[in-house]
Amino acid sequence: MKFLDEAKVYIRSGDGGAGSVSFHHEKYIEFGGPDGGDGGRGGDVWVEAVEGLNTLIDFRYQQHFKGATGGHGMGRNRTGANGKGVTLKVPVGTQIFEEDRETLICDLTAVGERYRLAAGGNGGFGNAHFKTSTNQAPRWANPGLEGEEKTIWLKLKLIADAGLVGLPNAGKSTFLATVTRARPKIANYPFTTLHPNLGVASIHGREFVLADIPGLIEGAHEGVGIGDRFLGHVERTRVLLHLVSSMEEDVAAVYRTVRHELQAYGHELADKHEIVALSQIDILDDETLAEKKKALEAASGGPVFAISAVAQKGMTDVLAALAETIRAEEVRLGIAAPERGADKGRHDKWEP
Secondary structure, eight states, X not given: OOOOOEEEEEEEOOOOOOOOOOBXXXXXXXXXXXXXXXXXXXXXXXXXXXXXXXXXXXXXXXXXXXXXXXXXXXXXXXXXXXXXXXXXXXXXXXXXXXXXXXXXXXXXXXXXXXXXXXXXXXXXXXXXXXXXXXXSSOOOOOOOOOOOEEEEEEXXXXXXXXXXXXXXXXXXXXXHHHHSSOOOOOOXXXXXXXXXXXXXXXXXXXXXXXXXXXXXXXXXXXXOTTOSGGGGGGTTOSEEEEEEETTSSOHHHHXXXXXXXXXXXXXXXXXXXXXXXXXXXXXXXXHHHHHHHHHHHHHHTXXXXXXXXXXXBSHHHHHHHHHHHXXXXXXXXXXXXXXXXXXXXXXXXXXO
8 A cells, every 4th residue: 555644635515505485385275375495504524533544545546525515495394405424534643734734723643533624504594484474475595505615735644652763774674574563665775665664562561653764864854865754753752763773884973963853853853752772783793882882872862772673682672661661651641540560670571
């Protein structure tokens, strides 16, 4: 399935049905009076977050959505049927913007959330509605109100607990494929990953969703390489796992390059919890590994994990750190209750 995270869509709710002008005709009833019914309401346009979707590719093939027109009123005080509405089914994490792409209409972050994007027009009153003591035979009715129409933008930001960032070929896709059942494309050339991938990792009985995005290079915020358009998919994460390849000559410079792109992107991405790991360590001898790890610790200002997804070295520790950081952030936000020592002292091993 192709990945698409932005789509432009035209929507229009249905017009209301027209009211009816009618008079009651029945044998032996000389003055039956007006009996024109009201028109039905036009169909609404809704958007709903559903399970099983992680792309907006459906909106590449259909960009116009219209609610049905309400039925017209009829004689004998019969009201027209309401027009059938239409629902746009989108992945969880989809944001809806006005045509200016800046004004946020709604943000759907949970399965089942719905929002009415355009209300159908009200049906018109039939002539029976206008009957009064001084005007007992009105010969007019209201037309239905027109529906609303607008152009909107759909923008998908995937829902994940942790995000992988780093230069191309930092080992992000290999890491994702090793700790989850995701099967991203892996190859030894830059920008193998062309769109975000999601996987579910498990450690110490906890599960969390991991997002891998295309690599960043210097100038990504200005559109160099693939650019930073996919960084939006890690905006919702609780923690970032920053991978730096041990094959780089200057790991400190590489780390600072990616950090600069995160800061230039904004949206508080650079303020998120960050776990730094030196990846692909299976190609280094002990002395070189110690030098590069020390240099990376000096650049990042904190501890650095040394890992190899291929050789499965250090994977348990980094996954445990991710899970603990996610848990702590959920407790801080009130999403989860503090634990009462249930997992204290556990040292379960991660198993591929």
